Amino acid sequence: MTRTRSDTESDSPEQTSTGMRLIVPLQGIVHGRGGLILGSLIPCALFYFLQFYLKRHRSPPPEKPPPSSSPGNSAANLAVFPRTLSRSSLSVRGSAGHAHVSSRADSIVREDDSPYYVGLDRVLKDRYDELKNPNGIIQLGLSENTLSLDLIEEWLSKNLSNSILGGGLSISGIATYQPFDGLLELKPAMAGFMSQVMERTVSFNPSQIVLTSGATAAVEILCFCLADHGNALLVPTPYYPGFDRDIRWRTGVELIPVHCRSSDNFSLSITALDQAYNHARKRAQKVCGILITNPSNPVGNILTRETLYSLLDFAREKNIHIICDEVFAGSTFGNQEFVSMAEILDSEDSDKDRVHIIYGLSKDFSLPGFRIGVVYSSNENVLVASKRLTRFSSVSAPTQRLLIAMLSDTRFVEEYLQTNRKRIRTIHSLFVAGLKQLGIQCIKSTGGFFCWVDMSRLIRPYSEEGELELWDKLLNIAKINATPGLACHCIEPGWFRCCFTTLREKDIPVVIERIRKVVETCKTI
């Protein structure tokens, strides 16, 4: 019952969520243990106190500032000086105030940047450049791939003008209103690209594709569609640091971490899922689905066919959804086979409506600046709703025209994918070998732009604090921006994500040398 009480007391900041939680825990009582009497006595008492509280506080001005923001707001209120009504005459209540923002905006504004964002910011201000800024910070924190941009550039310089306004295309094809969920011609091109990326093991239906401005928007749209405010998604940790913002900020959906451990190579166990699920149920939280990344970001491993099947079984048993983020599907470099959730579904007809795939061109096609994301779903309701929601994040038409031409050039795409994979593989093995020289091990990974690096040997104390200290040293002494595990909600301290696909081969010795400096200071302590 402690929980109910604390909810009641913190009542006004977020009335919606509070109200909902007020009802939900009661149901637990009704359903099982307490029975009717207890279940009605307690809320009566609580209500009495709540109203007593409200009664006492009713005299302050109607614009009661949301408590969550009280320190800042009261400070702001102090700054308000009495002002006159516009054009000379005095306003009676003019001094009333500083215009308040919503409490959700307030919490976004006040949210501290995690080390992930702090690091990215630092790089922006002082980026390494071999010639112009050799003492700048080297970026290993952003999962971006610049290894094969030369191929894209070459294609663009040949075909750019024609693909936007050339051939049979007219100005009204790019300037006027287009369908918000993507051009009809781009969807088949995208479906073709996706199946090409997955080596033709699956085919995608263009009519199940919804295009969005980046995968970020795609994730958010799916969350709006699958969960209501206050519901939750299970997410295996370590997970991609952006999810917290993508999901929690505007949808009000919560993330429940499902911890994976180094002893299992950070692979997902159904037992852990089940535990997290039951735990959430006990707290009367409704779990609406599971969110996975495959290949995993930040670990870089791939979910096996077996795991995918058990995941589907689990989702079916609990009657929940699966969101499968496959943006790295084409950026694999090991010999392990990538299996898309779409392929699993082909053989499991009855579960089509609970699986939703996220894709995009930011990773596999190295075009994050283009902002192209994909929601792929077989669920009719989700499709209708997300198509309607794309009014808030649709893709610019000139970019779509460009991509139609680019993706339809299958010979170019094939060559690009092959070359790109080869280049990722080369740089990956160089980078891992470099780290090994320093005695630093990585989890064996087969996809993605990053290594998941074990530096636990270098941290002291063995805790979050020690990890942050090392991160700080890497950033400020070695001038390297890596993402610490805690930004990814990793439960074991000392793990770091290092992205290597923005490096050139000749940068690797520089990076390794810089890390060596820190490794040596750690040893001498």
Add this chain to the structure above:
Amino acid sequence: MTQTEETTTTGGGRGGGGAKTAMRVIVPLQGVVQGRGGLVLGSIIPCALFYFLQFYLKRHRSEPDPEPTPPDPPAGLHRVQSRLVLSPRGSGGAAHVSGRANSVARQADTPYYVGLKRVSEDPYDVESSPDGVIQLGLAENKLSLDLVQKWLAANARESILGRDLSISGIATYQPLDGLMELKVAVAGFMSQIMEKTVSFNPSQIVLTAGATPAIEMLSFCLADAGNAFLVPSPYYPDLDRDVKWRTGVEIIPVPCRSADNFSLSTTALDQAFNQAKKRGLKVRGVIISNPSNPVGNLFNRETLYNLLDFAREKNIHIISNEILAGSTHGSEEFVSMAEIIDSEDFDRNRVHIVYGLSKDLTLPGFRVGVVYTFNENVLVAAKKMARFSSVSAPTQRLLISMLSDAKFIQNFIKTNRERLRRMYIEFVDGLKQLGIDCMKSSGGFYCWADMSRLLRSYSEKGELELWDKLLNVAKINVTPGSSCHCIEPGWFRLCFTTLEKNDIPIVIERIRKVTES
């Protein structure tokens, strides 16, 4: 008390909207506590209601799903591994979508959207489909696309991948709230559009993928779920979706009347505000569009000052949608809220301007919107939220060079205004021949036409009947006033900027058929 009762009963039945329902349960109680009922009544009634709710839940608890609780998987049946064996419960559970998705997916299209769909299925074309539906429903301007086309043909390639630009300027991650170069260019364009009466600070700009997400973002920032905005009606039909769908914010229409030329009165605002307060709704701001969409009139300086006074008195925000600022065609002067704010320094933090390139630069396909705000907190939050709707980099590069081409822009603005004015005059004249009068308007792509004379019954039903006739008999898609929440029946919005000059006689002829019948 009726409201309390009603919400509590729905609380038991509905699947998805748990959060919303519960909220309403609490809010009306506050009314009781704060005022009339006092403590005793305020606690006995909810107690009794709770008792009944729980009784209801208890009785229905064996039912599989519709409760607002997590769906209870019936425990009895266990299932074997997938593949091979058929799952005994496999067909049982359809995966449920969220309550909000359900309401978005199920929301019936208003005549506005029905009409747009009809046009996309059967568009008029002089040669290939002369019996198709003529579009007068979409606020889009095609009058000056030839100028844009000419510019693009000459400069597109150079501006995306030109001499000083490299592939990494378009392919890699860029600031999600827009390239600084584009912000500077847009600020310049905005002040040029407003005839240099105001200057805009590029660092107060957040770029979004269209004005639609700009409005949604501001709603997220200024109001919490369950709060409300006051909006003078008639207002443009998309606003309901933009503001309400995902943010959970409500719109309270403030009716304007033909007797006042549909201009906004502070009295009406005040009334709506007080009514909302009585209903326990917290009003967080006023949303206006200036030039108004769908009426096409401009807010004069006096009204803007009054509005600001009102907002200050109530301590609420103002969102001023000025996306049509450059598409004026009358002699009346357009005054931006930004100009008013220049002289009213203390109120800067409550004024937010929405702009975009869809109307004034006639490029809706490019999806470029602007949030312009003086409020530091809103600026920070909006920049962070831009991750969900940022503009594609190639498009941004294209626009940087287009907007920086001062000669082109100047020529475009001038020519476009002239064509707009000519088209407006001709279209209004045509309607006049049929005895149909329009509100005098000085901005926008449309006329706000009074067809109340043609209604068979002076009611919303009569209006929809006429709309249906126009769509199916005359094959003309117009937007009925009811889609814009106009309280007087018989008004229609007719957009004329997608027409070509020689289409006008055809449109008038088609309308004549209906007026005669």
